[in-house]
Amino acid sequence: MPNASSTLPLATKRKGLLPAWLSSPRQAVVAIVVVVLLLLLWPSISPNPYMTSAGVLILSYATFATAWSFMGSFTGYISLGHIAFYGLGAYGTALIVMHTPVPSFGAVLLAAVGTAVIAIPVGFAALRLRGASFVIVTIALILVLQLIFQGWSTVTGGSDGLTVPRPFPDMLRPQHHETFYYIFLALLAVLLLGWNFINHSRFGSALKGIREDEDKASSLGSPIGSLKLVAFVLSAFGVGIVGGLYALWFGDLDPLYQFDVVLSVQIVLMALLGGLRFLFGPLLGALLVGAGQEYFLLSFGQSQFHLVATGLLLALVVLFLPDGALTGIQQLINRFRPQSTSIRELSAEELRAQRAGTAGGKD
Amino acid sequence: MALVFQSVILGLLQGGLYALLAAGLTLYFGIMRVVMIAHAGFIVLGAYIAWRFTTITGLDPMLSLVITVPAFFLIGYAMQRFLIARLKPSTLTMMSVLLTFAIAMIIEGLIGLLYSGTQRRIALPYGTDSLNLFGASVPVVQIISFALAAVSLFVLYLVMKKTRFGRALRATIQNPEAAQLVGIDTNRTAGLGFGISLATAAVGGAALSLQATIWPSLHWHWIGPLLAIIVVGGLGSIPGAAIAAVALGLTQVLLEIPMGPTWAQTIFYAALFLTLMVRPHGFFGGRLAQRF
Numbered sequence: 001m002p003n004a005s006s007t008l009p010l011a012t013k014r015k016g017l018l019p020a021w022l023s024s025p026r027q028a029v030v031a032i033v034v035v036v037l038l039l040l041l042w043p044s045i046s047p048n049p050y051m052t053s054a055g056v057l058i059l060s061y062a063t064f065a066t067a068w069s070f071m072g073s074f075t076g077y078i079s080l081g082h083i084a085f086y087g088l089g090a091y092g093t094a095l096i097v098m099h100t101p102v103p104s105f106g107a108v109l110l111a112a113v114g115t116a117v118i119a120i121p122v123g124f125a126a127l128r129l130r131g132a133s134f135v136i137v138t139i140a141l142i143l144v145l146q147l148i149f150q151g152w153s154t155v156t157g158g159s160d161g162l163t164v165p166r167p168f169p170d171m172l173r174p175q176h177h178e179t180f181y182y183i184f185l186a187l188l189a190v191l192l193l194g195w196n197f198i199n200h201s202r203f204g205s206a207l208k209g210i211r212e213d214e215d216k217a218s219s220l221g222s223p224i225g226s227l228k229l230v231a232f233v234l235s236a237f238g239v240g241i242v243g244g245l246y247a248l249w250f251g252d253l254d255p256l257y258q259f260d261v262v263l264s265v266q267i268v269l270m271a272l273l274g275g276l277r278f279l280f281g282p283l284l285g286a287l288l289v290g291a292g293q294e295y296f297l298l299s300f301g302q303s304q305f306h307l308v309a310t311g312l313l314l315a316l317v318v319l320f321l322p323d324g325a326l327t328g329i330q331q332l333i334n335r336f337r338p339q340s341t342s343i344r345e346l347s348a349e350e351l352r353a354q355r356a357g358t359a360g361g362k363d
Numbered sequence: 364m365a366l367v368f369q370s371v372i373l374g375l376l377q378g379g380l381y382a383l384l385a386a387g388l389t390l391y392f393g394i395m396r397v398v399m400i401a402h403a404g405f406i407v408l409g410a411y412i413a414w415r416f417t418t419i420t421g422l423d424p425m426l427s428l429v430i431t432v433p434a435f436f437l438i439g440y441a442m443q444r445f446l447i448a449r450l451k452p453s454t455l456t457m458m459s460v461l462l463t464f465a466i467a468m469i470i471e472g473l474i475g476l477l478y479s480g481t482q483r484r485i486a487l488p489y490g491t492d493s494l495n496l497f498g499a500s501v502p503v504v505q506i507i508s509f510a511l512a513a514v515s516l517f518v519l520y521l522v523m524k525k526t527r528f529g530r531a532l533r534a535t536i537q538n539p540e541a542a543q544l545v546g547i548d549t550n551r552t553a554g555l556g557f558g559i560s561l562a563t564a565a566v567g568g569a570a571l572s573l574q575a576t577i578w579p580s581l582h583w584h585w586i587g588p589l590l591a592i593i594v595v596g597g598l599g600s601i602p603g604a605a606i607a608a609v610a611l612g613l614t615q616v617l618l619e620i621p622m623g624p625t626w627a628q629t630i631f632y633a634a635l636f637l638t639l640m641v642r643p644h645g646f647f648g649g650r651l652a653q654r655f
Contacts, residue, residue: 078457080464125639131456132398132598136590137639139400143587144632151625261583265464272461304475304579311468318462319449 035280043181049174056177058290059184060246065270065282066191067238071231072268073195073276074204076211077127081138083264084122084145085236088115089243090258091149091156094164097248104167108244115240116233123232127225130214142259149255162253180249187245188283191238196279207231262307266293269314275324284325289313369499370616376501376509378612380570383512384585385592385604386519387563393536393599394556397447397459402564403582403589404467405435409568410577411474417485417572424485424572425507431565439561442466443554467582475579484576508570515566516605522559523601532556536599584628588615591631595638597645606647607634 039059046052068082092111096102102110126137149156156162168176198204206227209217218224247253257263266289274285289310296306321328384406391399409431416427450458493500523529534542535552542549571577592611596603611631618627638645 078461080460125636129639129643132392132396132460133594133639133643135398135457135460136594137635140587140590140632140635143583144629147625147629147632151623151629262468265461265468268461304472304480307468307472307475309472311465311472314465314468315446315462318458318465319446322451322454322458 035283039185043178049177052174052177052181054290054294056181056184056249058286058294059181059188060242060249061267061270061290062283062286063184063188063191063242064239064267065274065286066188066195067235067242068267069271069276069282070191070195070198070235070238072235072271073281074198074207074211075228075231076276077130077134077228077232078268079126079138079232079235080135080261080264080268081141082235082239082267083259083261084138084141085115085119085239086243086246087142087145087149087255087258088118089240090247090253091162092240093244093247094162094253095155097165098162104165104248108241108248111244112237112240115243116237119233119236120229123229123236127228127232139261142261142264146255146259149259156255157253159255164247164251164253166251167248176249180245183245187241192279192283194238199279203227203230262310265314266310269310269317273313273317273321273325275326277324278326281324281326288325365498366620367617368497369501370620371613372496372499372501373505374613374616375609376505377616378609379509379512379516380567381588381592381612382605382608383516383563384567385589385596385608386516386601387560387567388589389593389596389599389601389604390556390560392593393601394532394553394560395443395447395459396456397463398456398590399463399560400460400586401463401466401470402561403585404470405438405561405564406568406571406585407577407579407582408470408474409435409565410572410575410581411478411483411568413569413572414483414485414577415478424487425511425569428565428569431568432562435565436558436562439558440554442561443557444550447557448550448553467586471579471582478579480579482576482578485572487573490573502574504573508573511566511570515563519559519563519601528552528555588628588631591635595634595645596647600645600647603645603647607645 042055043052046055064082064086068079071077071079071082089108089111092114093104093107096107096110097104100107122137122141126134126141129137150158152158153160166176168179171179198207206217206222209220209222210224210228214224243258270285270289271282272285273288274281274283292309292313293306296309300306384402388399388402391397391402409427412431413424413427416422416430417424420426446462447455447459450462487504489503492503494503494506495501521529523533531542531547531552532555534545534547535549535556539549542552575581588611592607593604595611596605596607611634614630615627618630
């Protein structure tokens with residue numbers, strides 16, 4: 001199937017953990033250690049609670065983008081509708097906490113399972129068709145859920161919103177942010193490990209077969225339908241957990257934000273910008289886009305400028321960096337390396353002369 | 364009973380407008396395999412230009428079409444030639460969705476920056492008038508927007524059926540390689556087709572500005588139903604889109620009586636999911652616009 005990430009010979013050979021220019025083990029270890037240290041220390045070095053809460057938000061984006069990439073990276077199906085599962089996880093968690101004695105984090109898990117169950121028929125309908133119809137279904141899913149959650153106000157609170165009881169009622173605000181920062185970080189670690197595990201498994205290889213050429217994979221006897229569905233549901237489950245944690249952290253839900261098409265596309269932008277091929281791609285993209293968004297929010301307030309900025313960034317990524325920033329950097333480096341100019345500088349005649357010359361030299 | 368009859372009339376009028384807008388949307392898909400998310404964004408942009416035109420000049424918003432239709436045609440042509448055509452063919456569908464999505468966001472953001480998020484409405488001298496149509500009272504603005512849609516669809520039909528360009532466009536839709544073999548410049552044709560599709564958004568925008576309150580993020584309310592219509596009608600088929608538009612528009616307005624507007628809107632999505640479950644190629648029209 002033609003999809004978001006085909007024909008990229010240099011990356012298919014790699015394990016996909018890190019791009020080639022970080023391929024020497026020492027560089028890779030240094031890069032990972034620096035990132036992990038920075039992430040771990042952020043609550044202690046952040047100047048104020050606001051920055052800590054921004055960190056929580058960006059981490060929630062990173063977990064979201066990573067969970068999204070369970071589907072997007074491996075199968076190449078660009079789902080614009082994953083925010084639907086985020087919203088379902090959030091509302092599910094809120095409703096369970098409010099109406100049952102289930103503890104908060106149990107509610108998150110329960111809601112995520114419920115989300116995954118809902119994702120099964122949705123995925124079944126959406127994945128029967130490729131390309132356009134898939135995208136249309138995923139967008140439609142958000143829009144219809146937004147309508148339902150706005151209309152069904154006796155249960156969801158409608159546009160008045162829904163207030164979620166906090167899991168740690170006696171914590172102060174900064175402490176609350178810090179706790180959730182580490183919860184999201186732990187979830188991110190779990191998701192990254194899961195991603196890496198799938199990447200090296202037979203299941204992952206089968207999914208990548210779908211990404212590279214769905215028809216060939218199918219004709220080789222790969223059960224593409226169920227493979228895609230499993231990836232879709234797994235990814236929905238992960239996003240459901242992220243949504244549930246977000247509900248517990250933020251404590252206030254509104255259909256317009258829980259099912260926001262624009263946020264959904266921003267998540268896709270994060271994953272694309274970082275690069276779908278690499279484990280840390282979505283995380284990198286989330287850091288870049290999330291930080292940029294916070295910056296625009298601080299400097300331009302509630303104006304619509306962030307929409308224009310996100311739109312421009314998305315257009316630039318699609319037009320010039322469709323394989324992500326990491327791959328882009330790699331291509332840039334390759335261009336300046338010897339023997340890999342993009343323009344063929346030797347004519348066939350020169351090449352023949354050269355070969356004849358070396359052959360002559362050997363004799 | 365009178366209420367139902369009135370709703371049927373209103374639904375048909377509404378469906379006519381949907382038909383025009385969905386025809387544009389399905390044409391992009393037919394020509395380029397592009398799901399043009401920004402179509403609704405351009406509709407809202409057209410509506411804003413009509414509103415601004417009226418507040419500045421005091422003239423009827425319909426006159427703004429003299430500016431917007433050619434302008435949108437040129438924008439569409441440029442979009443296809445300079446943006447969409449740059450994308451790799453193997454990833455065209457997915458990437459074009461993201462690209463047009465980005466354009467929709469830029470349009471929404473720019474409208475918001477220029478005119479704020481405040482809801483706008485044109486004060487028309489005939490804004491509240493209604494006509495008595497077989498015992499049903501129908502707002503004049505609805506009749507005007509239906510007429511606008513009908514004329515535009517008819518022109519679109521004539522262009523597609525009667526002109527050399529229309530034949531070239533249909534050939535490009537049906538089989539681009541074969542079209543190239545018989546000497547059609549498919550790139551140019553696709554660009555012009557894209558321009559025509561976008562010009563329909565200008566007409567839709569003017570029609571919308573007559574009868575509705577507009578705000579920057581309004582396009583999200585439109586893109587869902589329009590996407591649903593083109594899937595139900597069969598992606599790429601213009602008559603399919605027209606039939607599905609009228610059928611779904613009518614159902615929506617009829618359902619508003621017992622269910623209220625929010626729930627009535629879900630009919631589009633129900634139809635969309637049902638179509639994909641039962642008949643993935645859509646109910647009307649052939650496989651990918653075999654006919655016009």
